[in-house]
Amino acid sequence: MPYKFIDGVVVADITFEASGDTLEELFESSANAVTNAMIDKLERIEAKEERKITLEAETEEKLLHKFLDEILFYKDADNIVFSKYKIKIKEKKAAHGCDERSNFILECIAKGEEIDNAKHTVLTDVKAVSWHMFKFEKGKQWKVQVVLDV
Amino acid sequence: MESKKPELKKITDYIWEIDPSYKDGMKVPGRIYSSKKLLGQMDTHVYDQLTNVATLPGIIDYAFCMPDGHSGYGFPIGGVAAFDSNDGVISPGGIGFDINCGMRLVRTNLTIHDVKPKIRELVNTLFANIPAGVGGKSKTRFSKDEFKKIIELGSRWCVEKGYGWEEDIERTEMNGSVEYADSAAVSEKAISRGFNQVGTLGSGNHYLEIQHVKEENLVDKELAKKWGLFPDQIVVMFHCGSRGFGHQVATDYLELFLQVMESKYKMKVLDRELACAPFQSKEGQDYFKAMNCAVNMGFANRQLILHGIRQGFAQIFGKSAEELEMHQIYDICHNRASLEKHEVHGKTKELIVHRKGATGAFGPGRIEVPPLYRNDGQPILIGGSMETGSWLLAGTEEAKQTWYTTAHGSGRVMSRAQATRTYRGDQLQRDMEKKGIYIKAVSVKGLAEEAGGAYKEIDEVIESVHNAGISKKVAKLVPIGNVKG
Numbered sequence: 109m110p111y112k113f114i115d116g117v118v119v120a121d122i123t124f125e126a127s128g129d130t131l132e133e134l135f136e137s138s139a140n141a142v143t144n145a146m147i148d149k150l151e152r153i154e155a156k157e158e159r160k161i162t163l164e165a166e167t168e169e170k171l172l173h174k175f176l177d178e179i180l181f182y183k184d185a186d187n188i189v190f191s192k193y194k195i196k197i198k199e200k201k202a203a204h205g206c207d208e209r210s211n212f213i214l215e216c217i218a219k220g221e222e223i224d225n226a227k228h229t230v231l232t233d234v235k236a237v238s239w240h241m242f243k244f245e246k247g248k249q250w251k252v253q254v255v256l257d258v
Numbered sequence: 259m260e261s262k263k264p265e266l267k268k269i270t271d272y273i274w275e276i277d278p279s280y281k282d283g284m285k286v287p288g289r290i291y292s293s294k295k296l297l298g299q300m301d302t303h304v305y306d307q308l309t310n311v312a313t314l315p316g317i318i319d320y321a322f323c324m325p326d327g328h329s330g331y332g333f334p335i336g337g338v339a340a341f342d343s344n345d346g347v348i349s350p351g352g353i354g355f356d357i358n359c360g361m362r363l364v365r366t367n368l369t370i371h372d373v374k375p376k377i378r379e380l381v382n383t384l385f386a387n388i389p390a391g392v393g394g395k396s397k398t399r400f401s402k403d404e405f406k407k408i409i410e411l412g413s414r415w416c417v418e419k420g421y422g423w424e425e426d427i428e429r430t431e432m433n434g435s436v437e438y439a440d441s442a443a444v445s446e447k448a449i450s451r452g453f454n455q456v457g458t459l460g461s462g463n464h465y466l467e468i469q470h471v472k473e474e475n476l477v478d479k480e481l482a483k484k485w486g487l488f489p490d491q492i493v494v495m496f497h498c499g500s501r502g503f504g505h506q507v508a509t510d511y512l513e514l515f516l517q518v519m520e521s522k523y524k525m526k527v528l529d530r531e532l533a534c535a536p537f538q539s540k541e542g543q544d545y546f547k548a549m550n551c552a553v554n555m556g557f558a559n560r561q562l563i564l565h566g567i568r569q570g571f572a573q574i575f576g577k578s579a580e581e582l583e584m585h586q587i588y589d590i591c592h593n594r595a596s597l598e599k600h601e602v603h604g605k606t607k608e609l610i611v612h613r614k615g616a617t618g619a620f621g622p623g624r625i626e627v628p629p630l631y632r633n634d635g636q637p638i639l640i641g642g643s644m645e646t647g648s649w650l651l652a653g654t655e656e657a658k659q660t661w662y663t664t665a666h667g668s669g670r671v672m673s674r675a676q677a678t679r680t681y682r683g684d685q686l687q688r689d690m691e692k693k694g695i696y697i698k699a700v701s702v703k704g705l706a707e708e709a710g711g712a713y714k715e716i717d718e719v720i721e722s723v724h725n726a727g728i729s730k731k732v733a734k735l736v737p738i739g740n741v742k743g
Contacts, residue, residue, distance in 0.1 A: 113675060115673050115675040115676060118303075118331075118673075119329060119670050119671070119672070120670045120673075122675075147392065181447060181450075181451050181502075183393050184451045184452065184455060184501070184502030184506075185502070187393040187394075187395055223393045225391060225700055230461075230700055232461050232701065232704045232743075233391070233392045233393075233394075233460055233462055235355045235462075235502075236505050236509050238331045239331070239516075239531050240330075240331035240530075242530075257331070257505075258674070
């Protein structure tokens with residue numbers, strides 16, 4: 109799943125770009141990028157525990173932002189990091205007054221394990237997913253640029 | 259997005275001004291407190307972000323940036339702005355995700371000669387006693403109900419439960435327990451994210467240092483002595499914040515403000531991270547209450563860490579913390595907004611002052627300074643990089659020009675990736691040990707990002723605030739041991 113860290117965007121923090129042929133792939137690569145900012149060698153994170161994540165947002169970019177926030181939530185709340193995801197994203201149209209409005213719904217099963225300093229090479233803590241220079245685009249592929257507050 | 263560099267008008271050798279004509283919508287000028295040298299090291303985004311701050315509704319007099327400023331989100335790091343509490347705004351982007359990130363300084367009666375031979379043992383013990391690193395669970399578990407009391411009462415709760423001394427309270431900014439903290443304004447998610455992290459250091463630039471008070475580094479000898487410092491003494495300084503709890507409070511309210519700012523309050527800002535709400539609105543007040551819960555969590559977190567430090571010292575030196583005279587000198591925050599009374603054009607007004615990576619620096623006589631220090635001015639703790647040392651300063655009356663605010667640290671000049679390419683964590687650890695600084699880190703790889711060369715020179719930052727008059731030097735403290743996340 110493609111993502112890469114890029115330099116020179118924000119001096120004190122970490123920026124990554126991720127892409128995917130589908131929205132689900134984009135979400136998975138972005139989640140891996142967030143985790144990889146905190147833990148080196150994602151392959152060492154075994155799928156021992158799982159968490160079910162269900163989210164809703166008005167746009168795809170807000171949904172992605174919320175999803176990445178969830179990765180940080182579980183890192184602190186349960187000390188868990190993930191390496192495997194099953195993601196489904198659906199668009200739901202609902203009447204809103206006279207208009208029809210879309211909502212995007214994510215259902216995800218994330219699998220991973222508790223951080224173990226002896227087993228995992230920890231890097232640095234990510235505090236938040238910022239909106240700073242957040243770029244979300246759909247072309248041939250889905251692409252995003254995200255700045256993480258560390 | 260590279261913005262054009264503004265013209266910087268020299269006001270004094272240490273104050274530089276950006277005229278409101280630089281950008282549409284600027285209500286006030288931007289003012290940067292910095293030596294010419296540090297000004298040259300600031301990334302251009304600082305100017306853009308500072309001038310964005312100058313466009314916020316209700317901003318009073320200036321958008322300030324401190325000499326350690328660098329680009330952040332919304333406000334630059336080092337950004338300071340005050341708004342009238344009646345008709346101004348509050349913005350999470352003016353406080354940061356790590357609410358009440360701050361510093362605490364504790365003295366001992368030990369000297370370098372007592373500690374140097376045991377430094378490895380001491381650092382290893384503190385590393386074992388105080389959880390650090392990514393995630394990082396507290397050794398002392400609290401229930402969610404207890405956590406709600408912690409975030410409403412801060413250090414006060416900790417001391418009542420035996421995690422500290424009564425005197426620690428009066429040696430903490432705002433007595434370690436701020437008003438307007440109401441757990442009802444906090445999401446369940448924020449509580450779940452943070453309730454198991456009280457007493458944890460975190461990672462990144464958070465650290466705990468054993469420091470040496472060298473005689474030649476006592477600048478204001480009289481004040482240093484009055485505050486309990488003496489030549490060759492060992493002191494402990496640490497830097498951390500409100501952990502995942504504060505990060506979630508900021509995340510929750512940034513999202514809420516983005517929803518209501520335009521639709522409900524008809525306000526537009528130049529950057530999503532500057533999302534704001536009228537201070538007196540429901541959302542503004544709720545955020546203020548939740549943010550103050552995170553401020554209390556930051557104080558409580560450092561209170562629990564101090565408890566672990568005292569235990570560690572007692573364990574290694576075979577004496578109680580009381581016998582080792584481990585009195586706290588001060589605890590001070592550098593990420594928050596607070597309600598304060600200031601003189602504005604000859605009238606006293608209540609302002610909501612945002613300080614993001616900037617430290618309160620109240621001068622002698624101000625109500626914000628605890629009685630113990632009120633005649634001297636507030637003790638100010640400025641953390642440097644792990645290689646270069648840190649500073650203890652005192653607040654001045656002259657600092658009223660910046661709403662009694664000064665710098666908070668070194669400020670980065672090199673990106674994390676660049677630092678990782680330039681330094682290797684393991685090599686750095688060995689080099690520093692040769693220089694007499696023993697480091698124990700959760701992430702040796704992450705250590706490279708915190709190399710001294712990745713930061714501005716702390717002495718130049720201090721020179722700037724001292725010469726600008728917004729605080730004055732008391733003593734420099736140099737590291738001999740360091741615990742890193």
